[in-house]
Amino acid sequence: MKLTNEELEILAILEENHRQSVKSIAMQVQLSENKVAELIKKLENENIIVSYPALIDWSKVDGKENVVAMIDVKVTPKRGVGFDEVAEKIYRFPEVTSLYLMSGAYDLSVTVEGKTMKEIAMFVSDKLSTIDNVLSTTTHFMLKKYKHDGVIIEGKDDQDRRMVVAP
Amino acid sequence: MINYNQLLATQAVKLQPSGIRKFFDVASKMENVISLGVGEPDFVTPWAIRDMAIASIEDGFTSYTANPGLLELREEIANYMEWRYHLSYQPENQIIVTIGASQALDTAFRALLNPGEEVLIIEPAFVSYQALVTMAGGKPIPVSTWAKNNFKVTAEQIEKAITAKTKAILLCSPNNPTGTFLNKQDLSAIAEVVKKHNLIVVSDEIYAELTYDEEYNSIATLPGMYERTIVINGFSKAFAMTGWRLGYVCAPQPIIEVMLKIHQYTTMCAPHMLQHGAIEALRNGAEQVEEMRKSYRRRRNYIVEALNQIGLNCHLPGGAFYVFPSIQNTGLTSEQFAEQLLMKERVAVVPGNAFGESGEGYIRCSYATSLQQLQEAIRRIEKFLQSLGANTKLYERQVSL
Numbered sequence: 001m002k003l004t005n006e007e008l009e010i011l012a013i014l015e016e017n018h019r020q021s022v023k024s025i026a027m028q029v030q031l032s033e034n035k036v037a038e039l040i041k042k043l044e045n046e047n048i049i050v051s052y053p054a055l056i057d058w059s060k061v062d063g064k065e066n067v068v069a070m071i072d073v074k075v076t077p078k079r080g081v082g083f084d085e086v087a088e089k090i091y092r093f094p095e096v097t098s099l100y101l102m103s104g105a106y107d108l109s110v111t112v113e114g115k116t117m118k119e120i121a122m123f124v125s126d127k128l129s130t131i132d133n134v135l136s137t138t139t140h141f142m143l144k145k146y147k148h149d150g151v152i153i154e155g156k157d158d159q160d161r162r163m164v165v166a167p
Numbered sequence: 168m169i170n171y172n173q174l175l176a177t178q179a180v181k182l183q184p185s186g187i188r189k190f191f192d193v194a195s196k197m198e199n200v201i202s203l204g205v206g207e208p209d210f211v212t213p214w215a216i217r218d219m220a221i222a223s224i225e226d227g228f229t230s231y232t233a234n235p236g237l238l239e240l241r242e243e244i245a246n247y248m249e250w251r252y253h254l255s256y257q258p259e260n261q262i263i264v265t266i267g268a269s270q271a272l273d274t275a276f277r278a279l280l281n282p283g284e285e286v287l288i289i290e291p292a293f294v295s296y297q298a299l300v301t302m303a304g305g306k307p308i309p310v311s312t313w314a315k316n317n318f319k320v321t322a323e324q325i326e327k328a329i330t331a332k333t334k335a336i337l338l339c340s341p342n343n344p345t346g347t348f349l350n351k352q353d354l355s356a357i358a359e360v361v362k363k364h365n366l367i368v369v370s371d372e373i374y375a376e377l378t379y380d381e382e383y384n385s386i387a388t389l390p391g392m393y394e395r396t397i398v399i400n401g402f403s404k405a406f407a408m409t410g411w412r413l414g415y416v417c418a419p420q421p422i423i424e425v426m427l428k429i430h431q432y433t434t435m436c437a438p439h440m441l442q443h444g445a446i447e448a449l450r451n452g453a454e455q456v457e458e459m460r461k462s463y464r465r466r467r468n469y470i471v472e473a474l475n476q477i478g479l480n481c482h483l484p485g486g487a488f489y490v491f492p493s494i495q496n497t498g499l500t501s502e503q504f505a506e507q508l509l510m511k512e513r514v515a516v517v518p519g520n521a522f523g524e525s526g527e528g529y530i531r532c533s534y535a536t537s538l539q540q541l542q543e544a545i546r547r548i549e550k551f552l553q554s555l556g557a558n559t560k561l562y563e564r565q566v567s568l
Contacts, residue, residue: 013465017538024542027472028465157211160536164515165191165204167294167343 001046006031007039011048014040018052055151066113068097068142069120071128072106074135083107086133095123106138117141178301185294186521190505194515201544203532204515206343208488210407213448213455220411220444228439234431235423236264236415237442243449244415252375252385254398256417263423263430264437264445268373268401268414269295272337274433275369275397275416276303278425284334286369289320290523291491293343293371297523305334311525314493317482318345322356329364336361338386339371341378344522344531345491346467346484351384358389368396373414376405376456378486379464394419404487405456406448411441463488466534470541474532477549488535491519495528497555505530511554512547 003011009029013020026036043049058064075086083101090110091099098111110128114120124139145153152158172180187204194200211217235241241258248254256262265271272295276286282304288296290309300307310328312318325336338357340349349357361368368386375383387396401414416426467484474481474492481492494504501518508514519526534541 009461009465012461020538024469024538027469028538030468030472160209162202162205162207162209163191164194164200164202165187165517166206167185167187 001048003048007043010036010039011043014049014052055148057145057153059145067115067117067120068145069112069114069124070140070142071110071112071124072138072140073108073110073128074106074137075108076133076135077107078133086131089131090128093123093127095120182298182301187294187517190509190515190517190521193506194509197509197513200509200513200515201536201540201547202515203534203536203541203544204517205533205535206489207409207535208404208407208459209535209537210459212406212408212411212444213452215451216406216408216444216448219447220440223440223443228443230439232436232439232442234436235262235427236437237439237446240264240442240446240449241415243446244417247449248398248417252372252383252388254385254387254393254417257420260420261417261423263416263427264442265401265414265416265430266434266437267403267412268371268399269299270430270434271399271401271414271416272296272299272369272371273303274426274429275399275418276300276305276335277429278422279303279335279367279369280305281334283332285330285332286334287325287328287336288523289336289338289342291318291342291344291519291526291529292337292523293339294521296337296339300337306332308333309523309525311523312345312347313525314480314482314491314529318342318347318491319349319353320357322360325357325360329360329366333364333366335367335369337369337371339373341374341484341486343374343487344489344517344519344526346487346489348378348381348485349386350381350485351389354384354386355389358386358392361395362391366395368392370396370398372398372400373404374487375400377460377463377488379460379467380485383486397422402445402448406452407459408444408448411444413437413441413445463534466538466541469538470532470534470545473541473545474548477545478552479548488533490532490534491526491529492532493529497552499555501527501530508548508551512551514544514547514551 006029010025013025013028022033022037026033058066077083078085087099087108090096095112095114096110097113100109101107102109112120112123124137128134129137238258241262244262245256245258248256276299280303283306285306285308286300287310288307290311297307308328310320310324312320370386372385385398387393387398397416397418399416402408402411470490471481471483474490479492479494481490484490497504501520505516505518508516517531519529519531
């Protein structure tokens with residue numbers, strides 16, 4: 001879908017920080033508030049804006065520390081539906097937070113979140129591996145998050161080292 | 168007791184300290200200040216550029232370079248000038264890499280001016296211009312511009328200011344502090360006067376990458392102007408490399424030849440390892456420059472609209488990252504306004520008179536700071552205006568942002 005410059009600008013603004021008023025966005029793109037609200041609605045309806053999540057560092061919250069694993073899954077594609085049917089079976093599990101079809105040594109990349117390593121181990125052995133057409137799984141546990149979706153978790157570049165007034 | 172004034176050069180003692188410095192001393196000691204006073208990008212230099220400089224130190228590039236800079240860098244500058252501004256310069260003898268655009272300006276005036284010769288400076292202007300001309304033995308002649316004309320200088324104004332001693336005119340577009348952008352039409356009118364009176368243009372194009380509505384035109388591209396224009400640019404603003412102190416100058420070969428003599432005696436060369444970072448900037452930095460430009464543009468739109476809404480009249484500047492709103496309807500001078508705003512609401516701006524007499528009645532706000540900070544600054548300025556508001560009647564229209 002071809003978007004106008006204004007629409008692209010609105011997307012860039014929302015992607016950086018969607019917690020700002022329509023008015024603030026309108027002022028940045030030199031459009032009226034009504035027009036901006038209308039364009040955002042349109043982008044939402046087109047599912048170009050899919051949702052507005054917050055990036056939360058759960059590792060800082062007592063009792064909420066998560067275990068995340070990325071699992072490489074090899075599957076046998078099925079005639080007629082390819083990988084879609086098995087993918088659907090996997091992504092319906094709520095503990096699966098992302099799922100991608102990959103080129104290369106394996107087929108599906110599955111990200112799973114759980115409270116403990118044991119929980120994830122149970123998911124892999126009881127649920128994932130038992131799905132028809134899943135040939136093998138390789139589970140990698142995530143040790144530390146440095147950067148996520150373009151955001152550096154604790155970046156040094158965020159500090160303002162400039163003098164207060166400069167020519 | 169030694170009277171140092173007797174021992175120091177009279178002209179140096181008489182130089183006025185930058186109006187910005189006075190303010191800096193106060194503001195830098197305060198807590199919780201939101202600064203709209205910073206004349207530099209809020210981005211850190213893109214990582215690939217930093218990485219290249221680090222690697223060049225690791226690889227031992229710690230010697231001098233050729234006086235005009237690494238040939239490899241001058242070739243990249245030549246390519247960039249051609250690609251970006253349609254200007255063609257020979258890397259071998261038409262380009263010098265300098266310690267920031269500042270040194271390029273200094274060297275240009277030393278090369279151009281005999282004692283007492285005059286340079287027209289379009290005001291409000293960057294704080295260094297007058298002093299640079301004076302230090303080179305010349306005489307700065309301010310030409311004032313006004314908000315009613317979006318701070319654009321006209322050919323008639325320039326014509327009027329020219330005397331038998333006028334040697335050059337210093338242009339800066341987009342301008343610090345007004346953000347004013349001179350388009351092709353504006354420049355053509357100026358160029359005609361320059362040619363008629365056989366002048367040189369020193370064109371400070373440090374903000375050229377940061378233009379938002381119209382395509383950038385260097386005055387050197389206009390007919391008959393290439394041979395009488397000294398183009399000065401640098402890495403500070405476009406690539407967020409202010410602290411690197413790297414600039415460059417491009418000019419006709421006979422001018423560069425003289426400038427290079429001055430450069431080699433004063434400076435030798437720009438730092439070797441940093442020049443490698445600059446090569447990376449020119450080779451692979453365009454995309455990030457574009458991202459930064461888009462980000463500044465949004466913030467410009469926001470702050471201009473916001474300032475006008477809270478009652479500070481402000482034109483939409485075509486470039487740089489400054490807005491220059493009028494504070495005349497508050498009845499305060501620029502310095503009073505800036506000082507009281509800092510003391511009461513802890514927002515730092517620069518009083519317009521720091522940039523020349525015609526800046527009186529204005530303040531310079533830099534929007535090279537995050538949108539969140541800008542929004543908070545606007546809230547505070549609005550509150551400040553309301554505290555003054557009793558006798559101005561301006562603030563009846565309350566705007567919440």
